[in-house]
Amino acid sequence: MRHVIASTIMLLGLFGAMPLRAGEFTDSAGRKVNVPQEVAKVFASGPPASVLVYVLKPDALTGWPRSLRENEKPYIAPAQRELPELGRLTGRGDTANLEVVLKTAPDLIIDFGSVRDTYISLADIVQTRTSIPYILIDGRFEATATALRLVGDAxxxxxxxxxxxEYTETLFADLDAALATIPEGQRPRVYLARGPDGLETGLKGSINTEIIERAGGRNVADPGDADVRRGIVQASMEQVLAANPDTIITWDSTFFEKVWSDPLWAKVDAVQKGRVYLSPLLPFGWIDRPPSLNRLIGLRWLAGIFFPEQFNQDLRAQVRSFYSLFYHVDLDEAALDTLLAGARGGRPQ
Amino acid sequence: MSVREAPGAPLLPAWGIVGTRTVATILLAIFASLVGAYPVTLGEAARIFTGWLAGRPDGSTAETVLLEVRLPRIAAALLVGAALAGSGAVYQGLFRNPLVSPDILGVSTGAGLGAVLGIFLSLPIILIQGFAFIGGLATVAVVYAIAAAVRGREPVLVLVLAGVVVGALAGSMISLLKVLADPYDQLPAITFWLLGSLSSIRPADVWSVLPAILAGLVPLVLLRWRINVLSLGDDEARTLGVEAGKLRIIVIGATTLMTASVVAISGVIGWVGLVMPHIARMLVGPNFDRLLPASMLLGAGYLLGVDTLARTMSQVETPLGILTAFVGAPFFLWLLARGRHGWE
Structure with a gap:
């Protein structure tokens, strides 16, 4: 009899230790997903999700959508530098193989970005086929704080x-408070120059220029109320000259070096005033690429460029604390120099 | 399709058509120089032009827009359109097939592969253009080498088949590079390049392709009578004393030079090289003597018109490769419905 009781107690103890009860989780698309209480391994479905997971719980990341390049590695915590390349599950062109996903045996798949029907159905299909819980998180910039809390819980x-x-909310609130004092007409007119010739840009309202507009810049690539796809478009030199932006943001170093000596760009206000800025790209871009949490430091940087009187904080200190808090790395002076080359704008020395 | 003189008389005497088209194209170019995103009035334009002719530039932005942005773009549209339509007219005669476009031997696809590789390697614009030019020439050279090695009884057929196969191979390599490219940066650039555009044309682009186009055009003009003979078929050509094989390599070389050089600055623009020669043939008949200038004029005017639309119809640039077909298809159908002048 004593035997039986002992066994029962042991069994009960075992059950108690095992995470039997999975938590019901409601994702941004309103899907109810059973997420295990202990999430040790996560498959990030694409670049934005990989940043989100890396920021919140780096040890849970099983791999990057594409392996890190040598120049990116110093800006990532040592344990995650050599993670394997696993491909992406959503977006343009699936490069991840479901078998690869299964082989890494994640406890959870996270997609961070659009929660449109396409992605909902993809999540449902993958979840059914692999029996791995799959959550969709709204990736809109405004929803960043919500996403951090939601995925932090998961x-x-x-x-x-x-x-x-809270960091995110403070940043947004500071910005809103400053913007409230600056009338629309005094905000900079900004052009996002993409591509080696600088003639690709993102239309106002597109995800590619979201943070420029959030930081209070007026995007000159504005099709008005026209019903056009808000995305990356081609511009012509004439349109740039007609719009005559007073600030240009780019992440293309070829363009950034060339723009100062180009006779056509020389006619643009921003170039004459030396207000062309090169966005840092390490380990993730500050403007876009991918559209994820990496844009938070970009927002702070842009606010400083657009409104130096209101946001005249020390950029290096800001960057160092952001990289320490979000990216788990302490940057030394040399790493900061490499990172911020061109971020202060103006003709390179 | 055998090409003989049209049984029905052309709509207008052939050289008359060439003359009216020239005048129409010049008028269109003047109009195109006055419209655009940056407001330049007629009076301002006249002042800038006289200042420029007198060698007294005023350094204004309007002057930059007119002389450094619009004029090069208009010149490029004329050159690209003329080169593509001219090449199309040559190839349709050479291959004795009305469905042939300048791309039949893979020149555009090869140029596309070169450009995509350049974008993939994040090279500066000038090198991307150089890669495109070399890619176009190299692809056609490979196609010709394969066809020469096969030595079938049907040299033209073997050439076309080799072109299709090599073109498909280059196309799949483009797809591979698209998969590997950075989706945030390189992929949009690749997509835009493959759709064709004149939005980033610089004066230097025009000056760099002009010699290549002329170098390709001169042999075509000098050999125009022989090209006529070539369209009768190899055996007939031989009885008339024309060595088809040698002539073909010269003509293909000249045409490829023209097409590769313009595709390098404009990206892939379809339709013009396929359809403009047909329209020209409806107007002036199949005699290559008249068909070449008529095709080139039509192509030049057409691409200028479409590019002017592309840069003015909305706030953003519309890719040319899309617009050429959208504008041209209904027009072509209308012409087709009017009658089949000069086809048989």
Whole structure:
């Protein structure tokens, strides 16, 4: 009899230790997903999700959508530098193989970005086929704090999610307070120059220029109320000259070096005033690429460019604390120099 | 399709058509120089032009727009359109097939592969253009080498088949590079390049392709009578004393030079090289003597018109490769419905 009781107690103890009860989780698309209480391994479905997971719980990341390049590695925590390339599950061209996903045996798949029907159905299909819970998180910039809290909960790191969400909310609130004092007419007119000739840009309202507009810049690539696809478009030199932006943001170093000596660009206000800025790209871009949490430091940077009187903080200190808080790395002076080359704008020395 | 003199008389005497088209194209070019995103009035334009002719530039932005942005773009549209339509007219005669476009031997696809590789390697614009030019020439050279090695009884057929196969191979390599490209940066650039556009044309682009186009055009003009003979078929050509094989390599070389050089600055622009020669043939008949200038004029005017639309119809640039077909298809159908002048 004693035997039986002992066995029962042991069994009960075992059950108690095992995470039997999975938590019901409601994702941004309103899907109810059973997420295990212990999430040790996460498959990030694409670049934005990989940044989100890396920021919140780096140990849970099983791989990058594409392996890190040598110049990116110093800006990533050592443990995640050599993670394998796993491909992406959503967006343009699936490069991830479901078998690869299964082989890494994640406890959870996270997609961070659009929650349109296409992605909902993709999530449902993958979840059914692999029996791995798959959550969709709204990737709109405004929803960043919500996403941090939501995924912080799902990954079992609610305190970290809360801390980063508060950082985000403070940043947005500071910006809103400053913008409230600056009339529309005094905000800079900004052109995002993409591509080696600078003649690709993102239309106002597109995800590619979202943070320029959020930081208070007026995007000159504005089709008005026209019903056009808001995305990356080609511009012509004539349109740039007609729009005559007073600030140009680019992440293309070829363009950034060339623009100062180009006779056509020389006619543009921004070039004459030396207000062309090269966005840092390490380890993730500050403007876009991918559209994820990496844009938060970009937002702070742009606010400083657009409104130096209101946001005249020390950029290096800001960057160092952001990279330490979000990216788990402490940057030395040399790493900061490499990162911020061109970020202060003006003709390169 | 055998090409003989049209049984029905052309709509207008052939050289009359060439004359009216020239005048129409010049008028269109003047109009195109006055419209655009940057407002330049007629009076301003006249002042800038006289200042420029007198060697007294005023350094204004309007002057830059007119002389450094619009004029090169108009010149490029004329050159690209003329080169593509001219090449199309040559190839349709050479291959004795009305469905042939300048791309039949893979020149555009090869140029596309070169440009995509350049974008993939994040090279500066000038090198991307150089890669495109070399890619176009190299692809046609490979096609010709394969056809020469096969030595079938049907040299033209073997050439076309080799072109299709090599073109498909280059196309799949483009797709591979698209998969590997950075989706945030390189992929849009690749897509835009493959759709064709004149939005980033610089004066230097025009000056760099002009010699290549002339170098290709001169042999075509000098050999125009022989090209006529070539369209009768190899055996007939031989009885008339024309060595088809040698002539073909010269003509293909000249045409490829023209097409590759313009595609390098404009990206891939379809339709013009396929359809403009047909329209020209409806107007002036199949005699290559008249068909070549008529095709080139039509192509030049057409591409200028479409490019002017592309840069003025909306706030953003419309890719030319899309617009050429959208504008041209209904027009072509209308012409087709009017009658089949000069086809048989």
């Amino acid at each position: 990954l079992g790191v609610p305190e970290r999610g809360e801390k980063l969400a």
